[in-house]
Amino acid sequence: MNFKLSQKAVISINTKYSKKIQELANTKWEVSANSCGCTGDCGSNWMRS
Secondary structure, eight states: OHHHHHHHHHHHHHHHHHHHHHHHHHHHHHHHHHTTSSSOOHHHHHHHO
C-alpha cells in the first residue's frame, strides 16, 4: 500500500517538475539563442529573462 501511494506521489511530483524543467529548458534555449546576437550584450538579456 505504501508503495502504491509513494508511486502516485512520485508520478505527480515528476509531472509537475517535468513541466517546470521543460519551461526552464525552453527559457534557456531562448536566452542562448538571443543573448549574444547583434548587441553582443549577454548580461542584460540574461537579466531580463
